[in-house]
Amino acid sequence: MTGTLEATTRTKERWKSREAWCALAGVVSLALAVGAASTVTAPVDNDLGLVAVLPYPFWAGVLILNVAFVVALRGDAAGPARRPVMIWLVVVLVLVLFGTAAFVTDIPRGEIAFRHLGIADALSHTQGIDPDIDGYFNWPGFFALLSTVLRATGLDPVALALWAPVLNMGLWLAALAVLTGYLTRDPRRRYLALWLFCLGNWQDQDYLSPQAFGFFLHLVVIALLLGPLAARAPQFRGFRRADLAAWWRGRSPAEPRPGYRVGALVITLLLITVIVASHQLTPFMLLIGVTALTLSGRVWPSRLPLITIVVLTLWLAYPASAYLLGHPPLADAGLEAATEANVLDRVRGTDGHVLVVQVRALLTLVLWGLAAAGAWRDWRRGRLDIRVVLLAVTPLLLFPAQVYGGEMLIRVSLFALPFIALQACSVLLPTDGSKLSTVGSKLPADGSKRRSYLAADDSKRRSYLAAGGLALTCVLLAVLTVTGRFGNARYDVFTHDEIDAVAAMQRLAPPGSAIISAAHPTPWRSEAYLDHRSRTIEDLCRSDLSTARCGPLVYDYARRSTAGAVLLITRSSEASLVLQGVRGAGGFSELEKWLGAQNGVELVFSNVDARVYRVTP
């Protein structure tokens, strides 16, 4: 009812100033968050990561931002605050949550972004693709794009990697904003879905990577399937063959213009091809989503799953065959293996690290729980959108299909997140979104004034409670996301000393030599990717990192390299092994002492955070 009432002029004026306050709150929270984050210095010496070292103004900024968002979302009876205000608040949230690390340090987080820069650099030097090098060269689409963009624009690769999370989140949110427009007409639900998508995004997959690019294209394809390629399905009558056939034949295209549908289909096929050429996992996620939507009768081109399978099979059979020969895709399939690699193996390490892992699980479960409650609520009211449910649930089907280096659950939760967020809105927003706000609603002019005032008071109280509950939920989710997302900061935020050591290692290692690091979070291989064989001590020694067993293994490996070897020990790589419970607090000091006493091993570079040893053959 209130949604149909028009706000008075006075209310409009008051609302304009409220919008201005919300926008200003966004500026204040951004200033607080950026100012606070920039006071943090690397290295982050805490097992809980950034959450433990960010000063209180950061959290004040997070609090102000979430409250401002809820106030803007409440808006008035006509709807939420105007689009520029809402978009500004979302931009601030992206900068606060996904740019935090960039305000702490000017070095990109994590090892993999450096490696991806190295692959793009290697491609631009070789100017061809050799699929025998490694898996990346079997899915080179993203790296080819990156090579061209970096060379043509003259952008600083490290700066691009540093800000990639913010850029990728911007792309994902743009796609999600369009996509949700086809699933709900309620602007409050759409904005809240975007907000929750940010607040639930602890997975940290938005760095400079093929999966981030693939996820963007995946969302665009889903938007096209829900928009111009959507179908209207008749009422479902049952599973009897005749009923199913009649139901399937009764579908009709939602878009009346055939030319537009053909254009959208051509774009979809182009995007599917690019996804298939760029990343191993995303095409399978897409295939599952496309198939589920098609079988639900909500996609007009019914052969799209088949076409996707053909494109995927052709890619696996030809350009990616070199990788698949050595890595059968279903070799480590099974629910037990997936559970062990994705869940059990991750819940170990120091107390702080285990707590971070538990927070990630809790955040995922909270959002899934909210989405389940929202789905239940929608179903009871006969408003459940089967498309949202299918897109939220189907990624789970891939969980037992591949261990994926223990990251499958992370990827599954990311691909489900947009639709989990949208479904969670059903429980976080009142059934009628306009009831979140009482501003602008008019009291009846006829009798029974007292009863009307009491009802209005009750409505107002409920509205404030709903808004307060929503603000509290958002703040809690923000704290959990910062904890989960930056929980590895002890080892994935690098110092300048470590970067200097890596540069020294690359300078000292002759072409063809072996380069050895202590463990995987090492910011190396961004240059001369193909010039060295790289291994980590963790890889060489597997489960036993004791000096007695591991020392000779590393030494023999280094000595066997005819062009020599360079060994790098960094603070972050030691910290990762300690944090994840692989090695004790002593790090590699004993191993370094043993190696230093061997023939042909000399310390050639050292600073506070790193040592570089040269091993002559």
Added chain:
Amino acid sequence: MNIGSISRLTLALGLSAVALSLITLVGLPTPLQTIAAIAVLVLLPGQALARLTQVTDIALGALLVLALGLAALTVVSTAMFYLAVWSWQACVVSMGVITVLACMARARQEATT
């Protein structure tokens, strides 16, 4: 084909693609080179290709500009790497040609309607 029936936007896109391709190839100081290269590699081809569809939704249209521009550049770059003929200059020229061809196709659509 009647030139007068071609929209100004189609003409502007085609001419901008040619001009910016040349400017990008010649080279500019870094921030300008970045802007010119992103325009000629992603935004202009994306816009020209998106206009070939009958998309009327502004938000979807804007999204398609980005998605199509990035996807087309990925296809061109990857194909060049597989054919061992890659250079960033060749990519710039190819994306410029794609933009001009898409504008010509759009001009034909405009002329017939």
